[in-house]
Amino acid sequence: MAASKAPATVRRALDMPDLRALETFVAVCDASSMVLAAERLGLSQSAVSQAIKSLEDDLGLQLMDREVRPARPTHAGRVLHEAAARLLSQARAAMDHVRATARQELAQIRLGCVDSFAATVGPSLIRAMAGKAREFQMWSGLTPTLTEQMLGRELDMVICTETSVHDPRIAQRLLFSESWVAVYPKDHLLPGPATLQGLNASASHLPLIRYSQRSVTGQQIDRYLRHVGVQAPRSCEFDATDPLLSLVASGLGWALSTPLCLWQSRHHLDAVQVVPLPPARLGQRHFFLLSREGEWSGLDDEVARVTREVIRRDTAPAIHQRLPALPREVISCPEDITS
Structure with a gap:
């Protein structure tokens, strides 16, 4: 053959x-x-x-x-x-x-951010990166959508609050953390500093205005409430902070939120009172930068560095000036934790 x-x-x-x-x-x-x-x-x-x-x-x-x-x-x-x-x-x-x-091409960055970050830290980040990138495009949205766009290469980097991405090719850097806070109507009588008992009492007297389960923030707050044993029936739910805070400002309920979310809707702050919560294992949400390993020649490290610098220099001081009752550690960067 x-x-x-x-x-x-x-x-x-x-x-x-x-x-x-x-x-x-x-x-x-x-x-x-x-x-x-x-x-x-x-x-x-x-x-x-x-x-x-x-x-x-x-x-x-x-x-x-x-x-x-x-x-x-x-x-x-x-x-x-x-x-x-x-x-x-x-x-x-x-x-x-x-x-x-x-x-x-490294100078063309397509960055996806959760809404509260894009609306507060985003402008300062873009200004700080102006000399480091020829074109800086920013998308905002919910974490699940942003991570899907990242995996589909529609976005180059993502700043989100929680991720289920387990791809070894995608690096995840902790940027900063912020603690949950309780938000009440301005005229609501508080028995004293916020305690878990006080949260349960609030839940029995006022409806809890929630972030929806479609958002990672809503899911995280529900886990926190279950962890600390606070029972609060479901009532109104929103994807965004502005309508949520509007109802609290109108005296229609109370809410759990974060300093960054409140800063995003700071035009409502004069009509509410913000109270820090006692420390708890699930009492924080963490912001991460996602980027593809080895594709950015250190530019992703620069985005992380600049973000932390903006948080420490601009965002955190502005929030503390407006909300002096909040402790300094309510917003923390990794360097702050280890120093």
């Missing part, structure tokens, strides 16, 4: 030149010595000799005259040297072009 022919794709692959072998051959011709070529390439002399022998086998031609010392290229070798030098130059130019284009 006749031997079957190799598939066309295999034959084409065998016909393609080995750029490493060509680089080795050109180095030998330029150095007029296999020993010197091996030193320049950081290879063993046997590896250099084997690379040239493989080229000769692939071409079916003798490329080096080994009868003379040092070995010299044959006529076929001289032709290959000239062609290979051009090919390697083109290959290096192609690689340089890819790197330059990639660096240029």
Whole structure:
């Protein structure tokens, strides 16, 4: 039976030149010595000799005259040297072009952020990154949608409050954390500092205005309430802070929220009172930066650094000035925790 022919794709692959072998051959011709070529390439002399022998086998031609010392290229070798030098130059130019284009693309950042971050920290972050990115595009939305867009490469980076992404190619950096706070109508009589008993008492006298279960914030607050044992029947629910805070300001209920969410809707702050809560294991929400590992040449690290700087320098001081009853640790960055 006749031997079957190799598939066309295999034959084409065998016909393609080995750029490493060509680089080795050109180095030998330029150095007029296999020993010197091996030193320049950081290879063993046997590896250099084997690379040239493989080229000769692939071409079916003798490329080096080994009868003379040092070995010299044959006529076929001289032709290959000239062609290979051009090919390697083109290959290096192609690689340089890819790197330059990639660096240029790094300046185009598509950043997705949860709404409370985009509306508060977002403007300062964009100003701070203005000299580091040619084009900075920001999307806002709910965490589940943003993470899906990240996985689908519609977004380059995402700042979210919780993630179920377990892709090892996606790096997750903790940016900062903020504690839950209780928000009451301005004229609501508080028995004293917020306690878990006080929360239960509030739940029995006023409806709890909630964030909806579609939002990660709503899910996190529900976990916190179950953890601390506060029973609060479901009433009105909202995806966003503004309508939620509007109902509290109108005396129609109380809510759990965060400093950043309140700062997003700060035009309601004069009509409410904000009370810190006792520390608890689930008493915080954490903000993370998601980015694809190794694709951003450190630009994702810069976004994380600038975000923390904006939080410490601008956002946290502004919130504390407006809400002096809140403790300083209600907003914290990783450096603050470890210092």
